[in-house]
Amino acid sequence: MATQKISESVYMGMCLEIGTPQQVASRRDIRDIAEMLMFSEMLNRRFTVMLSGSRREGFRLSGSDLDYMRWPNNHRVIWDFSQCQFYNTQEHALILCDSSESPPGFTLLWLPLERANSRVMSACVRMNGMLYISSSKYREVTCCIIFSDSTPHGPCSSGLYNGELEYDAAHCFISDFWPSSASSWKDRCHSWPPRQVVNEIIRNGCHFVAIGHKSGNHADNEWRISFSRAEYKLVYSMNHTQFLTYGLLKLFLKEIINNGLRVGDKLLCSYHIKTAVFWAIQQNALPHWHPKNLLVGFWVCFKLLLKWVYEGNCPNFFIPENNMFLNNIYGEAQRTLFTQLYILYEKGIALLLHSPSINSYIINVLCNPRLTICTVEHTLISEVELDTNIFNEIFINESIRSVDLRICRKYLHAVEESIGLPLTQYHNVMLRKLTATILQRTAFMLHNLYTNTGSNKQLYIVEKMACHMLKIAARFGFVSDMLYIAMYYYKTFRYRVALSVIDITKVKLAQPYLMYRSRVDRERYIEAVGGQSLSTKMRQAVAHDIRLDNEIFYIDELIPEQQSSKQNNEPFLIIPPLVLLYMLECLCSRHVNTLRAQIALDDLQVLAHHDQGQLVPAHLKNISWEILGICQQIAENLQAALYSYQQSLRQYPYQKIKTATRQRIQDLHL
Template sequence: MEEGRRESMLFYKYLCHKIGTQVDVKTRRLSFIICDIHNHPLKRNAFKYFPEISSGSRAEGLNLSGSDVDIMLIDNRFEVYESENEAVQGRKVNLIMDTEDTPHCFSKLRVLTDYNHIEDNNNRFKRFLHFEGFRTLISSEMYKEHNLNRIRQVAPRFDTIHGPCISDYNERYDFAHCLKCAKWISQAQPWIHRPRGAWPNAKNIEKIIKCGVLFVPIGSKGSSIENLQWRISFSVAEKILIFSFNHTQLLCYALLKIFLKEIIESHEDLKGILCSYFLKTLMFWISEEYDLSIWTPCNIIHCFKLCLLRLLYCIKYSTLLHYFIPDNNLFYLRLTEQNKATLLILIRDAYNQDIQCFSSSKTLNNYQKYVTGNFDRLSIVPEIMEVFSTAIASFNFGNIFCLLRYFIYHSRSSLSRDVFTLFLSHANSCESQNLQLHRQHNKLKYFTYRRIISQLLISVHSDAVSGWLILASFFYIQKKYITSTILINYALSNCNDEKVEAPNGMWLGFNRNQKVILNWTKHENLITVLKAFTLQELRFSENSQMIPVELQPIIKWNNNLIIHPKPFAHFISFLCYYHLHDRSSCRRSMYHLNQIVENCKSFQSCRIGNTMQLRYSQDSRHLSFWDMFYTVKFLEISHQMIGKPLSDIARQYSKIFKNTTALIDSN
């Protein structure tokens, strides 16, 4: 018995390294909560009616292999009610649930608002209405198609419908447009009062009820009216329940997901039979039925085997009841006799093998190395950089400072202080970029100048390089060329192999130097690690006063200038040396820009939505299409200024980019 407890503790520590500690999980969740807060409602006009709710594994605190980003966009133009008596007249379009002839957990949505009184610009809303006798219904299929066409206009890479979601071509992001019913529906009323143990507690039950339910645009597969049905979604409630898990519960949930993706689905004939939602439902039932005292680190192996045993039972009897509406059997007509038999054998073997069943798993196959001490400490740094770089891309000043005020008054943990510092740094960078020095009298101009300098100095705390380069760009604009070159050289000295770059696409892991340094800093707080050892892209806001005048003609294809720090540093360096009449240093900066271009191996055209763009393989793995575009443009400008022809490879890429931007303009 004691041996089993020791093995469980060792395995628990291993899982904390591989999947995440409690602090890692809190950091992931906090980063997505921040995104939800600042996007409520979304700023861009195209999405002004759609507040965001992050969902899925990553928002729950897990970042497992293959995890994508799931975002639910609530369409605030509509309000769903169970009956006409509950409907409140207002500016929103009222919809009434119609569950006649629909399976459990699905509903049709009837339009209550008079058709002629619906505010509808360009008749867009009326495009997804379906008339059935005297009733007007919203077609889930046409609603989804409408949103796909609308998103393509602002983000062409989102070109695929995946279930109720709209996905990008890399399948990294899933957006699900949904409608909201603010009240807890009658179908799920028995869930509130049914007998249960200590989980979930009364506070969380009350919180869940207040959240109401969502409706996502997908019908029951195979139904004759599938295109008119909407699935009732409890995503917000499920997120609250996952957040209420202790760390052992969460790790068991992660183990089930890994078991599904890396062991069950390694068998070609079992792919798509089970899904993560089934495992989540399984965890909810087990957590509700068993005492919370069993979910301890020294008992984690027993808890995981308990989950396997329940999964075995559910598959054997083809029964897994929906957690909130048990009348719905999720396994109804899901399993055939053949795949059921295969699954039962596989799960029984895994149960008998204990945790050794993960020896063939990609994520957890090095447990023995950990036991013998041959294991490198992993870090959450690249995850947080990716989430934050995505979040800050669309920030405006009002939302940033509202967010900062929220954290001042509602967060007291050391982690939230680190997150606060990170966003405070970015907020100062954004605001300083929009302060104008010209057309001011001398005294006001002096105070504005001092304010910009102080804000830019605060902005250097987000990473090791980008803040310094924005400051250097400001000094260049002020014609303080020597000061600018000093800052540029300092920033470039920090662009080395020890720095962790913001992931642009799939994260490929750390190199040897990064692993050593991150292990040295394992006791440091998050902001210290980010400031010392990370590189973020430079982000210049729209109409930024920090963008050199030489770049104004080339930013018309992107509202904001977002670029890798290296090419920008070399270009600003060139501009400074050009004005200092140091031709030798100019040529050195041009040489470095040319090296970046030559390190790019090859370009391939690919279709994104209705437009042709470029993908490429390269040595420098974090350079994007726009990074290379701007690098080539920097070379063109510098060669024109100095009166020298482009190199052959730069001329080749210049021609490719000219054709591509022409395609973008035409679309």
Template sequence: MSESVFMGLCRKLGTSQLVAMRRETEDIYHKVVFPSSEYSVLSILSSGSMKEGFRQEGSDFDYMLWFNEYKVIWNLPQSQIYRRESLILANCTNSPPGFALLQPLTPFLAYEFISSSCIRKNSRLYISSSKYKQNMSLRERQYMGGHCFLHGPCTSGMHQGEPFDNAHCFSSDFWPPAASSWIDRCNTWPRPHVVQEIVKKGCHLVAIGHKLGKHEDEEWRISFSFAEQRLVFEFNHSQFLVYGLLKMLSKEIFHKLSGDEGKLLCSYHMKTAVFWVIQQNTISFWCPQNLLECFWVCFKLILKWVYEGVCPNFFIPKNNMFLHNIYGEAQKNLFNNLYELHQKGIAFLLHSPSIRSYITDALYNFRLPICTDERILISEVEFDVELFNEINKNYGEGSEKLLEVIPSVRTVEQLIGSPLTNYQVIMLQREIANKLQTTAFILHKMYMNSTINKLVYVSDKMSCYMVKLAAKFGFISDTLYIAMHYYNTLRYTEALSVIKKIKLKLAQPYIMRHKTVYEDIYTAAVGGEAWSTKMRQAVAMQIKLGKNCYINELIPEIQFSKLNGEQVLNVGDLIMLHMLEILCYIHLDRTRAQTVLNDLQFFVNYNERGVAAERIKDISWQILGICQQATGNHRAALFSYQQSLRQEPFHKIQQATLMRIQSLYSDL
């Protein structure tokens, strides 16, 4: 039965190859989009279940952000290694284990929002965690258009349909004294070099106090996010799947127990349990054959913790993570519910809709052959779909200023000369295309209105070269950026020539479009080829339009979408192709424009092969309306705009749609 559950979890949570791919592509994206150097003002650490390698509903990214100028020390002698940094002394004396008060040692001249977060207590100055997170949340809301909210120590919200949590914190280059016992415990796990790496990275202090402490509004929690992420990366795949199974059961079973007590258990408690079980060497061998035994040991440890009302933090065991919420009647009810599940034995897993079928298959057909060879659990096409969508998901929105692009380009240059995995190479290839396109758009914008003809000529030549070079690195659909460049520089004939070539390629039946693909035809066309070849020849992704947009006709949509917290428009490749073709023909041949408009209307209405994916139909209908309005068919345009309003508001462009409807009414 363990092998059957292992197979099912590999399909639900991913094989070890899929998990590695997700982590490694995300790693390259983070390095390129958030480049760090000795001159960086801000540092960002990404964590959360998405970073760990999960892709289930509810998985998210957590970001920790801190200013490099400020460093937390734990005693005064540690200040000797710093010269220009502003220092903060962490004082744990009067705080519960795992928490500290932060006392600035140098004047905070650089940032007013830090100075305004300080309070005076007993004649000493401290940085208030509650004031600091409120100040930083206000800045986040101004940037995101107000579409985020405070949640614990984080500013939370949605970005391009994905949840995020931003925790503004301070960093310490030193391992906290309260966690020194953890180093001594690491005899068998993790490996010594991992322990050294973790300790060398220090820790962070996030803006939230202990709910039962005397200084809740002033205290800061010691965070080991990097250490925890590194330890999860140390899991073998059976350990990772047990952790994933506990997370699944937390949502599917524990949270649905009678009363609300089950919701008191969170995924962090599950991860902590796996850490302790591995380190205490309770199980000698984690493998597919004893996966359920491994799970059962972790579940019993959680049950024991609930019974005792003590969940010891993995790094600071004296920090009881149940102290403020799992006690008294809630603790008693939660234990009774979990003990009832325990009495059912492993059969209680049948309550999980995600893995029920894999258990029943093994029970009802004990001769059923079970494959635990991950290499054949997922086909080449299935893996390609995951890989290319992961790369596309991690596509950066670009920058508006050339100086902001340069650090990312330098990072790309450094990465090219470093040892990379195959997954990282293909992700870097995509990022190179992104930076080339971004730079091309910035150059065009900088010099398009210049009165010096030579500057205009040189910048146009460089921009054109960059979008052509980007097409050699990116997806087949990236060729459309060349057509966009020609259209925006009024070279309609050249744009149509590019569109004609790309239209033939995008019409091929083997094209993978988002997650839609004909497996047999795709395999026959590019099966066994390198991923870079597949990407250039057989994969079309949505066109992302953000700050740097060649299509002036879509500027209102981009502006309103950004005002509502979204940074890019995601447009289907064939929708964009037909829009460009229509706009070009309006200037050259209006009869042909009408013919192409009919084709666009067909694609939007019938969504053949995922051309106008349901989630982005708001912009697809919007583009159809824009094209209809441009060709003079105002009544049809009005209908399309109304249809756009009826779709899922993925891009939040309703204000732009209403504005266009208003302009139509004035013309009708």
């Protein structure tokens, strides 16, 4: 009974650390619908990007990387020539697998027609008179495609996003066909995963990432078969106890096994952990996974891992012949690791007391043996906390790019197509926000396109359409999305109309129940919108930062900042809503009411000088000081503007606008 109580306590603790079923489901659904729209087939994109790794699986563990896979859509890998019939070779460059000299799970990629894009061709080598794509050369030529400061890391390009978040981007190829070397996997799936999941996984094929087997005959040229998409589908099909067991093992690895070790000394990785969980579930090592036996499930997986280290063999879940320990867990390193793990094994479940994330949930039960534990997950997290997480996830994932009007039109068509799909509440609210974003970008692109080229009649029609789109977007998106309407009216010289929109927005942003990021009065929020749909809450009670696509110019006063940000590979300029509101109020009022312009400037100054991170997050202080400086410079208060620009330069350079700031300082001519 004591073990069951500890299991239940740890289960509830893991729900707090990793997420309840609702939180995890919302994270997955929001990302899935975003990717479905961003890389819809009708967009005819040259490449596809897929979020992978722990964040795709539904984890939000501190310190975890952003893992991406990126592949060209006009290249396809096939396993034999009979599969050529499914492709138009004028549209697709076909790549043939040659696994004859490679270890299990690896292959050479042969270009039989010697035709591919220039980047692929530059990574080719000749072997036995035939052209092969070299994995090492491909890593070199693709390393800096996304970010210029990326460095190689295994099969990936790695670096820091915005100076703080680590990313790994794997440039790879895709095959629409399941590899024959993994054919036995389908036959093993009797009890798990469900048949429909198995069929979907096989239908989606696999990928090839640019790294060879260290012990292979062609280590620099081989490619590893990747099952990343299959793996996150498997994790999706776990019940919540299984998912939390996986999460507990990840924490165990990070906080106990690998704690204090240098990167090169960490022999076990999270992929080994995930593989152990997959095997344990499929082999029915535990007949029923539920909160009362969470620790039993953890122990089953730990013992399996210990057995693998003892034997020196970690069988890949899809291709068991691929021993994933072969490269680094053998000899003295293997014996040392086994000794370390066996010492932990002898401690029993008490070993988890060494985990700072978990120990309190064990100690609570040990100190209070009569403690009653409720394992109803939705009682753990309030409606407000869940909503906060959901709306922050939506903001993070709705950063779609709008290259031109043609793409926007296709986005909208993709939205229309998705309406008939079986969508969850999280899919629906994300789709609404994506629609709002597309309409906003379309409106400004339309105006920019026709301002200098269209006739008066055309311009009138375009402006009417643009205003209509922005008003629809405001009904679909956040409360703060009304500021796009105000920006548009300012851009088109309708200052009084813009001010009327600003007045309405100011009232809405001042409501005591408003949620902004994680700032919210819980009681008033529940009184105002508790129990209502997520779409209603988003439209009536949630504000978020304004994201300006650096490919589109919104207002002239921010063009230098957008250009500076764009030159530094930043796709967006992000502004706190109140900062933009006061800026627009100041700019519009200059033309109709100079006293109001000064009041707005004073409000903006108070916000920049005195806000403690409530309305101006720390990472957005540089753009906030910059905007204050712009408004002060326009008001001809040059000394104050200089001070604001200098303050902008002292802040964390999240927006990468320093080039614009320095130029503005030079232009002051003080």
